[in-house]
Amino acid sequence: MTRRFATTLLACTALLAGMASAQSNELLNDAKDMFKPIPSVVPAVKDNAVTGEKVELGKMLFFDPRLSSSGLISCNTCHNLGMGGDDNLETSIGHGWQKGPRNAPTVFNAVFNAAQFWDGRAEDLKAQAKGPVQAGVEMASTPARVEATLASLPDYVERFGKAFPGEEKPVNFDNMAKAIEAFEATLITPASRFDQFLEGNTKVLTTMEQEGLKLFMDKGCASCHGGVNLGGEGYYAFGVVEKPGADILPAGDKGRFAVTQTADEEYVFRAGPLRNIELTAPYFHSGKVWDLEQAVAIMGTSQLGEKLADNEIKAITAFLKTLTGEQPKVIYPILPVETATTPKPEAMIAK
Numbered sequence: 382m383t384r385r386f387a388t389t390l391l392a393c394t395a396l397l398a399g400m401a402s403a404q405s406n407e408l409l410n411d412a413k414d415m416f417k418p419i420p421s422v423v424p425a426v427k428d429n430a431v432t433g434e435k436v437e438l439g440k441m442l443f444f445d446p447r448l449s450s451s452g453l454i455s456c457n458t459c460h461n462l463g464m465g466g467d468d469n470l471e472t473s474i475g476h477g478w479q480k481g482p483r484n485a486p487t488v489f490n491a492v493f494n495a496a497q498f499w500d501g502r503a504e505d506l507k508a509q510a511k512g513p514v515q516a517g518v519e520m521a522s523t524p525a526r527v528e529a530t531l532a533s534l535p536d537y538v539e540r541f542g543k544a545f546p547g548e549e550k551p552v553n554f555d556n557m558a559k560a561i562e563a564f565e566a567t568l569i570t571p572a573s574r575f576d577q578f579l580e581g582n583t584k585v586l587t588t589m590e591q592e593g594l595k596l597f598m599d600k601g602c603a604s605c606h607g608g609v610n611l612g613g614e615g616y617y618a619f620g621v622v623e624k625p626g627a628d629i630l631p632a633g634d635k636g637r638f639a640v641t642q643t644a645d646e647e648y649v650f651r652a653g654p655l656r657n658i659e660l661t662a663p664y665f666h667s668g669k670v671w672d673l674e675q676a677v678a679i680m681g682t683s684q685l686g687e688k689l690a691d692n693e694i695k696a697i698t699a700f701l702k703t704l705t706g707e708q709p710k711v712i713y714p715i716l717p718v719e720t721a722t723t724p725k726p727e728a729m730i731a732k
């Protein structure tokens with residue numbers, strides 16, 4: 382009797398487990414249509430071969446504060462590679478303690494975005510890298526100043542020569558951007574639990590995380606946040622259905638409107654890439670939201686016109702946390718010491 386009972390119980394458990402795994406397999410198939418895993422090898426970039434020499438040089442430049450006129454601000458200041466590739470500030474602070482207008486997105490996996498910036502105004506990473514160096518509120522330098530600085534440091538001159546062989550004048554602003562792009566292509570975060578799931582290991586996500594993934598697809602989040610980066614591809618109004626209040630969507634920043642000057646692109650922004658999202662608070666281009674659950678709830682009302690239930694918000698958030706991948710291990714570079722001809726830092730703050 383007891384034995385028969387035990388056998389029946391075992392059979393039931395096996396049946397339930399079978400059903401659960403059938404459900405997981407269906408979920409996996411749906412997910413494979415919408416998302417792609419982060420590759421484990423460094424991706425190729427357009428018109429810029431990613432070589433070891435370029436990557437090493439790009440890493441030095443990424444960390445070198447002398448690309449800024451103050452000698453104090455590097456790319457890493459706002460895209461801290463030990464903190465998810467961003468600065469965890471509402472909006473960034475740059476030259477002379479000026480507060481920039483937008484939240485800094487992460488540089489991790491940026492190579493997979495269709496275009497760069499919240500409004501997509503830079504076509505790729507090499508076009509992007511020239512922006513912050515010159516922006517008055519960021520590094521406040523000039524191409525001439527950067528070239529003079531790099532040319533004054535023999536170690537850089539040698540490295541540019543090796544990274545861009547056969548070029549007549551390898552130390553130049555364009556090549557600075559190309560080297561940085563090559564380094565950024567290595568800043569990818571593969572092997573997140575979600576990637577392992579996509580590669581067929583359905584057991585790696587808990588029931589709740591799988592529910593969250595299902596909701597993320599069924600409710601329509603995935604239609605804007607799909608692909609490798611779960612975002613970073615298309616542009617949409619922030620407030621397709623209901624515009625968030627000015628506390629979250631400040632009236633002054635009209636997004637893509639400033640790029641295209643088309644009236645129906647007012648308050649249109651790039652769907653934020655969601656890889657490593659648990660590491661990159663605060664959220665949205667305004668950086669006004671620190672809590673990921675609140676960000677999910679806002680997306681429900683603003684983009685889907687739906688007040689998500691508490692348990693739905695929790696499940697979706699649990700799923701989003703499975704997007705955290707292996708963080709790149711970066712060995713801090715030793716930077717060349719200044720010479721007599723290196724331009725001196727310019728005072729950041731008026732005396």
Ligand code: HEC
Pocket residue numbers: 443448454455456457458459460473474475476481483484485486487488491494496497498499500506509510513514518519520561
């Ligand atoms: C003062 C802070 C600051 C500095 C310094 C800075 N950035 Fe940024 N970065 C930002 C902000 C803010 C944005 C978003 C601006 C926007 O969308 O208009 C951004 C955007 C980016 C993006 C686009 C990512 C995406 O998902 O669209 C990349 C890539 C990037 N920066 C790389 C760099 C590199 C390389 C350097 C050094 C040459 C650098 N940044 C220096 C603050 C900074």
Ligand code: HEC
Pocket residue numbers: 597600601602603604605606616617618619621650651652653654655658661663664665666667676677680681684685697
């Ligand atoms: C119609 C397209 C669309 C849909 C649907 C959509 N989003 Fe978004 N999402 C966006 C856009 C656009 C942004 C950038 C908003 C901004 O800051 O300007 C964004 C930003 C985000 C952010 C913040 C990213 C960051 O780095 O700060 C999160 C988190 C997010 N979405 C999650 C979701 C979730 C969860 C859902 C489903 C409940 C969803 N989104 C549905 C377009 C969409």
